[in-house]
Amino acid sequence: MSTIASGNWFETPWEKLRPGIERVVFAMEADSMSCTIGRVENGHEVKPHHHPNEQVALVIEGECDYYVDGVPYRLKAGSWVTVPSNVEHYIHVYDSPVPCLQMDIFTPARPEYKDVFTKFLQSQEKK
Template sequence: MARVESGNWNNLPWQEVREGITRVVFGMGADNINCTLNRVENGNEVNPHSHPDNEQVALLLEGECDYYVDGVAYRLTPGSWVTVPKGVEHYIHVYDSPVPCMQMDIFYPIRPEYIESYSKYLEENK
């Protein structure tokens, strides 16, 4: 039987990913998906990358950004989302947002490296 988890991301510590980006990872007990909430500041360090094995849905909760997928910029505002097929280059660029972007990622299948990194971060920052 799958494990049921519940929580509130407002009670989780923010892990620095790189310049201008911090995150929390939640739903780490799910069998096939995992989620992150990212706080992205204006002038964030962009990081074009792809995931050979993972599909992604990127949702914007607050702020404004350009989210690039396969070289195309999608202007995201609160409530916007974009899908990222596996193996396709993508990145977020925040440069004129009135507030930091709060951006959620949903990955399928799970990203075990995110779970390992965030679990270690939690252990070190009890």
């Protein structure tokens, strides 16, 4: 059984992934899914990628084009798109009035996200 956890991503340190993109990993206690919140700035470096996890990308604030299998989906607050397993995808933020705040939900869980983010949080505690 999963551990019950609660928190607030605004009160959690944000991990900088590369210029223009940072994230918070949360719900790390869940057994079968992983969740992240990403903050993506206009003009960030685009990085097409794929992974074996299914994904739901949901925009909370701002706007972006989210490419899935070469097709752009224009997303704004409240919009979402699903990404099937092993399908190339990426986010492109280029004219959003505010940074694009986006939630990603992955299944199955991505233990590498938990491991990397746990190490990041531990490094923040030492500062």
